[in-house]
Amino acid sequence: MCLREYYNFSHDNIPLRNGRSIYTRLAFSFLARVSSFSLLHPFRKVTNHPKTQQPRGGGGALATGDWRAMDEGVVSVDKFSGGSQAYFLTHLHQDHTRGLDAVRGWRHGPLYCSPITARLLPTRFPGIDVSLLRPIAPGASASLSLTSPISGRPISLLVTAIPALHCPGSLMYLFRGDLGCRLYTGDFRWELGCEEARSAKKALLHALAGDSVDVLYLDNTYCYPSLNFPPRRVVAEQIVNIIQAHPDHEVIIGVDTLGKEDLLLHLSRALQMKIWVWPQRLLTMHLLGIDDNQEIFTTQTSLTRIRAVPRYSLTIESLEALNTVCPTIGIMPSGIPWLWKNSEGKAKSSGKSPTKSFRCKAQERDVGTIEMDYDPLSPPKLFENDSYALPYSEHACFSELEAFMQAVRPSTVMGIVSRSFCYVNPRHHFGHLCRDDVYSDKTPVKKSGHTGSLTPKRRPSGSKTPKERMVRISSSTLFRSRVIMKRKECRGARIEEPEEPIGVT
DNA sequence: GCGATCAGCT
DNA sequence: CACAGCTGATCGC
Numbered sequence: 001m002c003l004r005e006y007y008n009f010s011h012d013n014i015p016l017r018n019g020r021s022i023y024t025r026l027a028f029s030f031l032a033r034v035s036s037f038s039l040l041h042p043f044r045k046v047t048n049h050p051k052t053q054q055p056r057g058g059g060g061a062l063a064t065g066d067w068r069a070m071d072e073g074v075v076s077v078d079k080f081s082g083g084s085q086a087y088f089l090t091h092l093h094q095d096h097t098r099g100l101d102a103v104r105g106w107r108h109g110p111l112y113c114s115p116i117t118a119r120l121l122p123t124r125f126p127g128i129d130v131s132l133l134r135p136i137a138p139g140a141s142a143s144l145s146l147t148s149p150i151s152g153r154p155i156s157l158l159v160t161a162i163p164a165l166h167c168p169g170s171l172m173y174l175f176r177g178d179l180g181c182r183l184y185t186g187d188f189r190w191e192l193g194c195e196e197a198r199s200a201k202k203a204l205l206h207a208l209a210g211d212s213v214d215v216l217y218l219d220n221t222y223c224y225p226s227l228n229f230p231p232r233r234v235v236a237e238q239i240v241n242i243i244q245a246h247p248d249h250e251v252i253i254g255v256d257t258l259g260k261e262d263l264l265l266h267l268s269r270a271l272q273m274k275i276w277v278w279p280q281r282l283l284t285m286h287l288l289g290i291d292d293n294q295e296i297f298t299t300q301t302s303l304t305r306i307r308a309v310p311r312y313s314l315t316i317e318s319l320e321a322l323n324t325v326c327p328t329i330g331i332m333p334s335g336i337p338w339l340w341k342n343s344e345g346k347a348k349s350s351g352k353s354p355t356k357s358f359r360c361k362a363q364e365r366d367v368g369t370i371e372m373d374y375d376p377l378s379p380p381k382l383f384e385n386d387s388y389a390l391p392y393s394e395h396a397c398f399s400e401l402e403a404f405m406q407a408v409r410p411s412t413v414m415g416i417v418s419r420s421f422c423y424v425n426p427r428h429h430f431g432h433l434c435r436d437d438v439y440s441d442k443t444p445v446k447k448s449g450h451t452g453s454l455t456p457k458r459r460p461s462g463s464k465t466p467k468e469r470m471v472r473i474s475s476s477t478l479f480r481s482r483v484i485m486k487r488k489e490c491r492g493a494r495i496e497e498p499e500e501p502i503g504v505t
Numbered sequence: 506g507c508g509a510t511c512a513g514c515t
Numbered sequence: 516c517a518c519a520g521c522t523g524a525t526c527g528c
Contacts, residue, residue, distance in 0.1 A: 093519060093520090094519060094520055094521095095519060095520080096519095101509090104508095187518085221518065222518090256519055256520075257519080257520075258519095259518085259519090310520080310521085311518085311519070311520075312514090312515055312520060312521060313515095314515095334517095334518060335518060336518060337516090338516065338517095339517095393518075
């Protein structure tokens with residue numbers, strides 16, 4: 001395949017070191033966007049107010065209707081379709097910003113987020129009215145005086161931002177006040193072996209001030225008992241070793257638009273090498289302030305053999321194409337288990353993409369239990385001999401979720417991720433860690449919505465007994481249930497409103 | 506014709 | 516089977 005052919009086919013945004021034709025559709029779209037980049041408006045300051053004391057028991061001070069109001073007219077998290085009085089963004093990944101309008105901007109109301117997210121938002125949503133942004137620093141609180149759209153009575157909330165350690169600027173939100181005590185984790189990691197996570201735990205416990213969480217909305221992405229992976233710093237060092245073992249290779253690392261910066265920084269420092277990123281990613285790095293002297297990241301391909309490329313660009317075809325020009329290895333740092341489990345470097349290359357190869361493996365495993373525990377002694381391979389997948393995850397693994405549950409001990413817990421590998425309701429695994437699991441045996445396997453409003457939903461029975469839930473679930477069961485749920489979603493299945501507010505007895 | 510949303514895919 | 520994200524098709528104004 002000649003170079004021109006290579007750049008003409010779909011994954012044409014991986015550059016070569018000779019620098020030819022590196023600017024791609026992605027790069028051009030970045031340039032178009034950056035032209036409309038404007039300076040940030042000075043943000044309105046968030047003031048702290050004394051904690052609003054509320055009776056225990058999950059907001060029992062208010063009538064049933066006010067719980068629905070929290071869904072319909074008070075507060076939304078990672079949901080921006082309007083109709084609420086205050087909006088909260090946990091982090092700037094695309095699947096958490098649906099409803100934010102990139103062109104016409106944001107008009108629905110005050111939008112709370114971290115200062116880092118506020119800094120990045122105008123680059124992703126150029127039309128946003130920054131005067132509506134309400135940055136909350138990690139650990140800080142803000143008080144909200146809202147109104148029940150049903151009763152017209154005032155609602156006081158105190159929200160505290162907790163570092164989520166998922167990607168730069170990611171936050172959890174702890175809500176206390178007239179609607180009870182609710183913790184929305186967003187996507188998070190919880191590596192208690194690291195100082196950052198211990199500090200986040202401290203901040204969380206401090207914010208709780210002895211109060212207990214009525215409803216925990218949990219990142220259940222990897223809520224499956226055998227999904228455990230090492231801390232990120234351990235995996236980062238493994239990636240260093242892999243690159244060092246290929247001194248004459250180009251290296252392609254798949255990353256997203258935000259996240260895994262610490263990995264790239266570690267690689268750069270450990271290997272004493274710059275890292276190529278695409279132009280928008282470079283802007284992001286500079287906005288994050290992690291490479292002010294421009295010593296680490298570059299958009300010049302001639303300066304380095306390590307390139308961070310959009311994750312979707314790292315495929316069998318792109319690697320094969322690159323290897324026709326120069327020896328290249330691919331590295332996929334990802335928590336997705338079927339990428340790094342036991343491929344033994346013998347992937348089926350008949351498929352056009354890594355996905356197809358792994359789908360075959362998943363089907364072969366359907367008869368058995370999923371076993372995803374990571375073995376660091378076995379070099380993980382992605383889909384060819386020259387590619388590697390490592391469990392560098394920005395989401396908490398099962399043991400971390402368990403530790404989190406033990407620290408929080410909520411009255412009840414709900415998963416916030418519907419499109420994930422594990423869509424089993426976290427209550428199936430952590431019900432015993434809930435103080436008052438009022439929905440035992442009555443809950444759907446999966447929450448219908450992805451993220452968003454803060455009103456728990458439930459569906460009448462039909463789920464398993466507690467004993468049945470303890471049985472390890474085969475991947476075929478997971479797959480079938482998933483398909484069913486997806487079809488229901490496609491048909492527009494709805495979950496009815498809760499018959500009574502959580503915690504009201 | 507345009508933007509928003511959805512479907513499909515990786 | 517998809518962490519998050521791209522692309523093209525379709526729909527409604």
